[in-house]
Amino acid sequence: MTTIQLPSPGAISDTIEARPESDNYLTHTRGILSWIFTLDHKRIGVMYMWSVLGAFLLGGTFALLLRTELLTPGPTITDSADTYNQWFTLHGAIMVFLVIIPSIPAALGNIIMPIMLGAKDVAFPRLNLFSYYLWVTGAILCIVSLSMGGFDTGWTFYTPYSTTTTAGGVIPVLTAAFVLGFSSIFTGLNFIVTVHKLRPPGMTWFRMPLFLWSIYATAIIQVLATPVLGITLLLLIVERTVNIGIFNPSMGGDPVLYQHFFWFYSHPAVYIMILPAMGIISDIIAINSHRAIFGYRFIAFSSIAIAMFSFIVWGHHMFTSGQSALMNTLFSAISFSVAIPSAVKVFNWIATLYKGSVSLTTPMWYALAFLFLFTIGGLTGLHLATLSTDVHLHDTYFVVAHFHYVMMGSALIGMIGGLHHWWPKIFGRMYDQRLGTIACWIIFIGFNVTFFTQFILGSQGMPRRYYDYQPEFQIYHVISTIGSYIMAVGFTLTAITLFGSLVNGKKAPANPWGGRSLEWQCASPPPFDNFAKAPRVGDCYDFTVVHWDPKIGGYRVDESNDPEVNPAAQGTKAAH
Amino acid sequence: MSMTHQILAHAASQVSALAAYAQTSTAAPTAPTFWMPIGASTISQGVDYTLDVINWICYVSFALVIGLMVWFVIKYRHRTGDKFRTDYPHHNTPLEITWSVIPTIIVIGIFVVGFRSYLDIYTAPKNAFDIKVTAQKWAWSFQYPNGAISDDLYVPAGRPVRLVLRSSDVLHALYIPDFRVKRDIVPGRYTYAWFQCDFPTGQPGKSPRDPNAKTVTGMEDPAQAHRLSCAEYCGTGHSKMNRYVYVLDEASFAQWMIDQSQWMDKIPEEELYFKAGPKIYARCQQCHSIDGALGIGPSWKGIVERVKAYPFVGEGKEYGTWEDYVRTSVLIPGKYVVPTYGNVMPSFKGQLNDKAIDAVIAYMQQLDKFDPKNGKLKPEFDPATGMKK
Structure with missing residues (x-):
């Protein structure tokens, strides 16, 4: 029988602060090899983070090229429609497969999740490193495909265009997406096992921070949905190389079957992108409101509900595809069901602000931006789930605007918010919050200028993936392009803020925002093995024990009144 | 005329103007709003x-x-x-x-x-008028019950129209924003779209995208015609698959169908190249230039000499004459693909008859008489006779 050693009041922070300051996971071992072969989840997460940010820079560059090309009808910076088609395909494929899907789970999740859970590492550290190198392989294959003639299929690889196009890079990029799929599956598998098996004593399911719930729900989708993408892409490769008719009607295949397979993965994939961001936002809002999250269980269950519903709504991408009217009707009805847990989450976040103590830190500004953009992204989903309006709006810029509000305005803004939230933890440096907040505002404004305009463009009838367009649409395109430049300025400022902090940032306290979950109780940056002994797990949304300490410029958790820690204090703690 | 009389007359004219306005406003599509373009169909x-x-x-x-x-x-x-x-x-x-x-x-x-x-x-009504639509990279072809074929869509006003959609290569989608109609066109199966528009747009004298075109009565503003686009990504020329929908009243539509089915019949063989050639070339110009510029397919400039020089064209060879090669390339494009170009051209079998192919061949022979920018006869030639002015 094992007994659990309960530390004395305040012991955790005391022991941690007593450690030698220089020994943390960044400095524990040195040399490039110690990074390449590391099994430490934090280092793998950091490598993921830099890689994903690099891919984001690349994908963003293509976005700017696209927007610049669309400044005028006809040729602007390239006179080849094929070049334009390659740009938007690359932009989409990079942003989806290399950036958004791995951004939160693989980068931030890897760094934070085990610490938040109270574990020393993920369940399978070698698998974790392997999944990172699969990501690298996928990224390299993407670049290889460019040198082999690129690909112009759109990120959706719709057949029979993708099996008949003469662009030479289609097979390498399909292989890349296949390999990246496995990277994602392994991460998901790792996280599911970690959450099930490595929770320390006291970390019950309903004591898990909501970020963990959302990462867990995400991992389930990753494991269940991604294999379908894998086999679909494999079939596509087989069709293209050995001419077996699976999807191409001229060989007896069915192109609509491909769409079913593709969206059976890619719709749940939307939730792989958005759920972790929702988790981050739940925690940022609760911590910066310094109060318990409102309706914890409703939020936790709504994550699982969204994960489940996400598997049965894929047909709403295919209302005009030739799918039967009955199927369309069913898919439309089921699609609305996703709206409800999403709405519940938004209401809970708003209610968390109510009677809170709202600190407007940089991460909090990102969370508020997320609320604004996600509300628009979610509400415009109603137009697209509705049958008759979707027929008009499908495959227009309205759809482009909608999914950018969800995938960029919500998922990526959530990721950037999370980056600002945990940056002091990861690197042990505070960034200039004023600069960070200004950057957040610039991105927010630029985003709305870019993408709100595209709602109008779409409902006025401008189809997507158009190199050339009618002159009457030009004014909208010009506004949208200006917005994208504003965003570029915002992201540059963000980069300056964050990288600047590594050079001359103040040393970060262990708990700069007043968090209660476990990662705020170990030092910044965390020590190599996270916790010297199993940490004591309290209620991670009970902020009554968190106090501002001007001496350390951060917050301190004082549990001396907690009866679990100090039996003498029985009854003094307010019961909720 | 007394003052009172004048005021009354003025008022009367105002009222009748208002009444006329009310009438036209009910007989016109709904006006564009902040979100939506004009709404011209019954749905x-x-x-x-x-x-x-x-x-x-x-x-x-x-x-x-x-x-x-x-x-x-x-x-x-x-x-x-x-x-x-x-x-x-x-x-x-x-x-x-x-x-x-x-x-x-x-x-x-x-x-x-x-x-x-x-x-x-x-659900299309049972009495709908059927028009067959073929989408291909990167052109539309609309075929009417009497065999007439057109590049723009012409429909009768006040009658439900059912479009029977087929694709000869990859996925396309037919999208008419003003009618709120969209439907994917899937190779290997037929799909349908239907609409009814009660408001005639009139008929253009020429293509409204031609800046020199003079429009005929009832078509004061070419923008009145409804845009038709491809909405499903289909490659290089995806954004060029824009045509117009013209809505004609029943009588003009019936006449238009007859004229359209016979338009080439009335042209004498020797005038085909300048009367029919440019019109047919309009469907080829997405891929084939006539000024030697690189495109998706080989340029037509110098094509006659090039084809004659091919080792497999000539008596007793695979193609008896160079005309024979051109004809085969139109009907069975994959039979001989010019090296470095992809096998991407769709077949025009059933869309171009022998006379039309004759027109293409004659057009190729007389290429220097045409403006490389738009494929039409150069201004120094008389459009009626094809002779130098």
């Missing part, structure tokens, strides 16, 4: 109504959510070092159930409204 009002309902639900929900957010952030603003509030609620089950149930009721309502207008979109 467009139902779709627009649905969109309005959803929009208003969105405006109200958005204002509520963001209003509360801003209010709470301002009201409960906290500055570092202040004491935290502790009087907050942790959860409130009745409230949480309420805000789960209300959105459920709202989305069921939206679903029902959208479903009802969708039934109208989906």
